[in-house]
Amino acid sequence: MNAVALKRPASPSVSSEGIEYLSWSRLSTYRDCPRRFFHRYVEHAPEEKVLAALPFGGSIHKAAERLAEARLAGKGSPSLRALVGEYDRAWREALARGIPIQFAKGEDASGLRALARLMLAALVEFSRGERASVVAVEHESRFAV
Numbered sequence: 001m002n003a004v005a006l007k008r009p010a011s012p013s014v015s016s017e018g019i020e021y022l023s024w025s026r027l028s029t030y031r032d033c034p035r036r037f038f039h040r041y042v043e044h045a046p047e048e049k050v051l052a053a054l055p056f057g058g059s060i061h062k063a064a065e066r067l068a069e070a071r072l073a074g075k076g077s078p079s080l081r082a083l084v085g086e087y088d089r090a091w092r093e094a095l096a097r098g099i100p101i102q103f104a105k106g107e108d109a110s111g112l113r114a115l116a117r118l119m120l121a122a123l124v125e126f127s128r129g130e131r132a133s134v135v136a137v138e139h140e141s142r143f144a145v
Contacts, residue, residue: 026041029041046099047099048099048100049099049100049101049102050094050099050100050101050102051101051102051104052101052102052103052104052107052109052112053104054094055090055091055094055095055101056091056112056115056116058090058094059086059087059088059090059091059094059116060087060116060119060120061090062086062087062089062090063083063084063086063087063090063116063120063123064083064120064123066078066082066083066086067083067123067124067127071127077124077127077128079124080117080120080121080124083120083123083124084113084116084117084120087113087116087117087120088113091109091113
């Protein structure tokens with residue numbers, strides 16, 4: 001294996017000691033392709049496109065997070081309409097980044113929104129059950145590795 005010295009650009013997410021933030025997706029990217037990891041998270045090279053699954057999953061996550069936070073605060077479950085609204089806001093934020101979204105064959109934004117509505121309806125229904133309880137909500141943590 002040949003080692004190549006690469007100049008590390010100045011970046012708010014890269015300190016003199018290395019990467020400041022790691023997530024499951026970043027670790028998976030590194031495992032799958034260290035070069036892609038470097039370009040994406042060290043150089044901050046712009047993405048050419050993003051698969052629709054990424055903003056879809058992020059938007060579903062935002063809506064689910066809203067439900068969990070409301071339940072932890074003792075406010076009960078938000079309505080399905082409110083959760084779909086949260087999904088829509090997160091989807092618009094993904095579009096506003098200006099990176100083209102690549103859909104799978106037979107997939108489009110309206111079909112994903114319909115799927116999101118079904119998934120969120122199931123989540124709302126599940127959250128009403130006796131055995132449904134929120135254990136925790138994900139929050140950012142920082143530490144030296």
